[in-house]
Amino acid sequence: MMKNKYSFIALIIFLFVGPFLFPNATIAEMLIFGIVAISTNIMLGYTGMLSFGQALFFGTSAYISGLMLLGGFPLFLAIPVATFGSFIISLFIGYFCVKREGLYFICLTFAFNQMFYFIAYVWHDVTGGEDGLVGVERPAYIDTQLTFYIFTAIMFLFAVIALYKIVTSPLGLIFKLIRENASRAEAIGYNVRFYKLISFSIASTFTGLAGSLYVLIHSMVPIDQIHWLKSGDIIFMTLFGGVGSFLGPLIGVVGYIWLSDTFSIIWARWPLIMGVIFAIVVLYFRGGVSELLENLFKKYKSISKKTEHEQNIKNRKLN
Amino acid sequence: MTFLIISQILNGLGLGMLYALVGVGLTLILGVLNIPNFAHGVLYALGAYLAFTIANLTGSFYFAMFLSPLLVVLVGFLLESQGVRRLYHAHHDYQLLFLFACALIIQEIIIIIWGPIGFSLLPPPSLSGAVDLGFLIYPKYRLVLICFALFMIVCLYLFLTKTNLGAILRAGIENRDMVKVLGINVNVVFLYTFGLGAYLAGLAGALSAPIMGLTPSMGLDILPICFVVVVVAGLGSIPGAIIAGILIGLSQGAATIWFPEATNVVIYVMMGLTIIFRPQGLFGVR
Numbered sequence: 298m299m300k301n302k303y304s305f306i307a308l309i310i311f312l313f314v315g316p317f318l319f320p321n322a323t324i325a326e327m328l329i330f331g332i333v334a335i336s337t338n339i340m341l342g343y344t345g346m347l348s349f350g351q352a353l354f355f356g357t358s359a360y361i362s363g364l365m366l367l368g369g370f371p372l373f374l375a376i377p378v379a380t381f382g383s384f385i386i387s388l389f390i391g392y393f394c395v396k397r398e399g400l401y402f403i404c405l406t407f408a409f410n411q412m413f414y415f416i417a418y419v420w421h422d423v424t425g426g427e428d429g430l431v432g433v434e435r436p437a438y439i440d441t442q443l444t445f446y447i448f449t450a451i452m453f454l455f456a457v458i459a460l461y462k463i464v465t466s467p468l469g470l471i472f473k474l475i476r477e478n479a480s481r482a483e484a485i486g487y488n489v490r491f492y493k494l495i496s497f498s499i500a501s502t503f504t505g506l507a508g509s510l511y512v513l514i515h516s517m518v519p520i521d522q523i524h525w526l527k528s529g530d531i532i533f534m535t536l537f538g539g540v541g542s543f544l545g546p547l548i549g550v551v552g553y554i555w556l557s558d559t560f561s562i563i564w565a566r567w568p569l570i571m572g573v574i575f576a577i578v579v580l581y582f583r584g585g586v587s588e589l590l591e592n593l594f595k596k597y598k599s600i601s602k603k604t605e606h607e608q609n610i611k612n613r614k615l616n
Numbered sequence: 617m618t619f620l621i622i623s624q625i626l627n628g629l630g631l632g633m634l635y636a637l638v639g640v641g642l643t644l645i646l647g648v649l650n651i652p653n654f655a656h657g658v659l660y661a662l663g664a665y666l667a668f669t670i671a672n673l674t675g676s677f678y679f680a681m682f683l684s685p686l687l688v689v690l691v692g693f694l695l696e697s698q699g700v701r702r703l704y705h706a707h708h709d710y711q712l713l714f715l716f717a718c719a720l721i722i723q724e725i726i727i728i729i730w731g732p733i734g735f736s737l738l739p740p741p742s743l744s745g746a747v748d749l750g751f752l753i754y755p756k757y758r759l760v761l762i763c764f765a766l767f768m769i770v771c772l773y774l775f776l777t778k779t780n781l782g783a784i785l786r787a788g789i790e791n792r793d794m795v796k797v798l799g800i801n802v803n804v805v806f807l808y809t810f811g812l813g814a815y816l817a818g819l820a821g822a823l824s825a826p827i828m829g830l831t832p833s834m835g836l837d838i839l840p841i842c843f844v845v846v847v848v849a850g851l852g853s854i855p856g857a858i859i860a861g862i863l864i865g866l867s868q869g870a871a872t873i874w875f876p877e878a879t880n881v882v883i884y885v886m887m888g889l890t891i892i893f894r895p896q897g898l899f900g901v902r
Contacts, residue, residue, distance in 0.1 A: 341709075347709050347712070349712075393891045393892075393895070396895055397895070399708075400646060400650065400651075400652055400708075400851060401847070401851050403652055403712070404652060404843045404846055404847050404851070405847060405891070407652075407840065407843050408840055408843050408844050408847055408884065408887055409884075410840075411840035411843075411884070412881070412884035412887070412888075415880045415881050415884065416881065418880070419877055419878065419880065419881060524836075525836075525839075525840060526720075526836065529654070529713075529716045529720075532709075532713065532716075533713060533716070533717075536709065536710075536713060566724045566727060566728055568720050568723070568724050569720070569721055569724035569725065569728070571720060572717045572718070572719075572720030572721035572724065573717070573721060575713060575714075575716065575717030575720065576699065576714055576717040576718065576721070579703070579710050579713045579714045579717060580699065580702060580703070580714065583706055583710055
């Protein structure tokens with residue numbers, strides 16, 4: 298509980314300091330992908346399901362809200378409709394995916410992702426195909442950099458608090474139970490598939506919410522946002538931050554977006570550098586940044602404990 | 617119309633053979649090592665690009681077809697021995713991520729070496745041109761491709777069913793721990809499996825170069841198709857992967873006749889139908 302309190306304080310500080318550290322579009326992207334990573338962690342870290350298709354919900358929802366804004370609908374209608382849309386899609390796809398486990402689940406979510414990619418690719422008249430959906434305009438009241446940031450930050454906080462409530466609720470405990478021992482959960486009487494579907498759906502709905510906000514940053518939806526490579530990035534951001542804690546994935550998002558922004562200016566082939574970083578992290582720092590910090594903290598603690606212990610022994614000898 | 621249908625079916629068959637080769641490679645790795653090889657697509661692309669370069673350097677198309685898959689095998693060995701093996705004790709999410717990272721790296725290396733523009737590799741004079749089948753005139757290379765891929769699939773089948781190593785691989789898919797208990801060095805088995813999978817991917821890539829050309833995104837495009845092959849086949853089923861690959865190729869060929877713009881979507885329609893009517897896949901047991 299104490300740890301969470303500190304990380305929430307750190308989060309609030311980050312929300313205030315962030316806009317001064319990073320360019321406007323970057324910080325907005327960080328918050329939006331923060332929602333994605335924290336919600337993906339509900340599924341990945343808490344329930345133990347690795348879905349390789351989260352870009353599907355992100356992209357689809359971005360397209361829906363972009364199209365609604367282009368069609369003249371107000372923003373406060375576009376966001377709920379897009380979020381609800383990804384909820385419905387997640388129920389439909391999740392229904393088929395949660396029937397299977399492990400590798401098959403990964404393959405299925407991956408293939409569904411690419412199915413939606415091709416639909417977006419082929420349906421040129423509506424989605425803009427390869428060029429992406431362009432020309433979406435922000436409503437006037439969030440057009441300035443400050444108001445847009447405040448708007449994103451409020452949406453982000455709303456999502457984080459909602460997700461935190463879910464994680465700390467009995468439902469969150471059931472998710473953890475399924476991760477630790479699915480057959481025992483089944484034996485106790487929980488319908489594991491149903492709860493897996495809920496977990497999948499929660500993650501996907503919030504990913505959809507983030508997608509519907511994404512369209513506002515650059516006023517467009519590039520088709521990359523629904524490609525399976527994006528799903529890989531989402532998984533990486535989540536794992537990079539660390540799936541062990543609630544806010545851990547956010548560290549991964551900040552690191553990932555900062556690194557990719559920095560390298561993409563320097564070199565056109567920046568995904569190569571990101572790939573190398575991915576590989577190094579996976580080979581040597583599997584717990585992610587948050588676990589690295591925690592381990593350092595523990596080590597520091599154990600060193601101080603050790604010296605205390607030695608002191609005690611010395612004292613005893615003296616006595 | 618009949619000519620169109622027959623030639624499209626033959627096209628689909630050729631495509632299906634390629635899908636079957638890549639799909640079997642992915643299935644082997646998935647079955648024995650228990651990881652989805654996200655680098656499979658880029659190994660396929662690497663096979664094609666290496667074949668292109670070797671054919672240009674030596675002037676021999678056949679030599680390129682022989683050597684490039686073997687070079688891809690070396691890359692596969694490198695990935696397995698340097699990365700995947702270190703991660704066996706970790707959760708398989710991390711092996712997957714490692715291979716995903718490798719896919720990004722190899723993809724970018726391909727663009728750095730060969731540039732972002734596509735190439736085409738022409739078949740040698742002995743294989744170019746068309747043959748008159750009596751009722752239809754059809755490109756010679758595509759016919760040879762179908763026959764050669766079929767030959768490779770038969771070889772693979774014989775290898776898996778008639779040799780000792782093949783039996784070990786199949787046993788590894790069935791029950792990995794039991795293979796370990798029987799005193800077989802699993803590390804070597806894993807290495808060979810990964811190498812064989814990489815070989816099949818590289819070979820399919822090299823064979824596809826003359827008909828589909830080379831584009832930097834070819835690896836990223838083929839990967840989802842491989843996964844659909846695995847899903848339609850049923851996880852870990854090798855005959856399933858062969859049949860599913862050919863079926864998907866044929867349905868793509870058929871789609872070209874009636875709905876040319878939906879050729880890529882039809883793959884996923886097949887997958888959707890499979891999941892609805894036979895969730896375990898065509899040849900899946902569970």
